[in-house]
Amino acid sequence: MSDKIIYKFGDVMGGDDITNLESIESRGYKKAVKSFQVKYPKLKNVYVTWDKEGVELTKLQKLPIGRKKKLG
Numbered sequence: 001m002s003d004k005i006i007y008k009f010g011d012v013m014g015g016d017d018i019t020n021l022e023s024i025e026s027r028g029y030k031k032a033v034k035s036f037q038v039k040y041p042k043l044k045n046v047y048v049t050w051d052k053e054g055v056e057l058t059k060l061q062k063l064p065i066g067r068k069k070k071l072g
Contacts, residue, residue, distance in 0.1 A: 007032040010047040012060070021046075030065065037063050 004025045011019045021040065026032035033048065040046075041064075049058045 003027060005032075005050050005052075007036075008049045009036050010049070011043065012045045012047060033061055033063075033065050037065065 004027055006023055006025050007029065008023045009021050011021050022036065024032045024035055026035065029048070029050075036046070037043070043063050046061050046063060047058060048061050049056060051057070
């Protein structure tokens with residue numbers, strides 16, 4: 001059994017309209033978000049969904065995440 005989790009990223013568009021952008025398989029939340037933000041550097045907010053023990057979790061993540069020194 002793999003310990004990787006599939007994280008789905010969706011763009012925030014106005015109201016309840018969410019566009020599915022990409023799915024990333026990763027061992028951790030932070031690694032998945034960092035690999036996503038490299039591909040989409042212009043986004044400021046993104047919805048992240050994943051499954052944990054059969055329950056679907058959703059979070060609105062502000063981008064960029066990480067040290068500002070290393071990002072710029």
